[in-house]
């Protein structure tokens with residue numbers, strides 16, 4: 445195990461420079477997938493990778509691969525990476541840290557003139573967040589063969605713009621065929637986005653698994669009418685139906701605590717006028733749990749309650765599960781590499797299950813995959829206040845480079 449160390453200042457400066465692209469008043473970052481800002485961030489990453497001597501390629505879902513040659517270039521690469529797209533009120537570290545720590549590993553190998561047998565790649569996965577174009581992790585999902593290319597390119601935002609159109613508009617509709625190439629291993633470094641590492645004063649999270657997710661879209665249709673003359677008894681109020689179902693979503697989460705998560709994050713009310721009884725409401729549901737059987741139980745409870753609520757209020761309901769991502773166990777050899785690297789680097793560490801989804805979840809279906817977590821301040825993420833300590837980010841990247849060398853040498 446060599447004792448090369450990454451360049452803390454260079455990693456931090458790269459994170460701050462990338463964070464300026466879409467930087468918000470409150471110090472966060474709004475760089476939604478396939479917007480002009482996403483293009484700017486991608487262009488900056490590609491420029492940095494080419495300056496580091498990498499050859500860059502882009503596949504048909506806009507995933508970017510920056511390759512550093514190995515001494516035997518016929519061998520499958522060890523790939524690192526994450527995403528550059530953010531939530532609307534996101535931070536500077538979610539995803540970006542995994543992308544730029546991959547670049548920092550390459551820069552550090554260059555500084556130390558270290559050659560690896562296997563090629564090394566730093567990667568960017570399109571639309572991990574699934575905020576503008578649901579579902580999440582769709583481009584790594586196409587790479588892993590979970591979705592076909594047509595499905596991926598046809599994902600649309602609320603204005604009806606598709607990923608295919610937007611990839612072409614920003615010039616990242618690459619020509620490389622999806623997937624069908626072997627990775628020796630894939631590693632994603634990421635902030636934990638929860639409070640465990642910080643509370644336990646652990647610097648490194650050795651990620652063993654990621655929890656399962658189910659995403660739903662619900663549309664309730666009642667009858668718009670006047671808020672004044674319409675008697676309460678004859679109303680078909682879509683918002684009352686939504687409110688009852690949303691409260692039950694929360695109850696299902698609490699009934700399956702402490703590990704279950706249940707969230708309604710997006711809602712649209714039509715016509716959204718204060719003196720009109722809402723005729724139509726659209727909202728989303730996000731269920732998560734590390735145990736697939738419990739996730740199924742939560743699913744059944746939601747469907748039953750939603751159906752009975754809609755019929756009792758005389759509402760029509762369109763209920764669609766748009767995404768199911770089962771719980772993911774990561775590859776033992778990669779998890780051991782991360783744990784070994786943390787041990788040898790002398791960082792306090794603990795095994796941990798990821799509450800968030802990551803591109804690593806889908807890549808783990810086609811390549812041995814592991815993740816490295818570092819703490820974030822107060823466990824806050826998907827929030828402009830998202831922050832991390834430079835020393836922790838450096839520690840995570842030190843572990844990443846050692847884990848990569850264990851697999852690439």
Ligand code: HGY
Nearest residue numbers: 572573580799800801
């Ligand atoms: O929702 C998630 O877990 C991730 O941030 N896309």
Ligand code: MN
Nearest residue numbers: 538539572802
């Ligand atoms: Mn992320």
Ligand code: MN
Nearest residue numbers: 538573800826
């Ligand atoms: Mn995220």
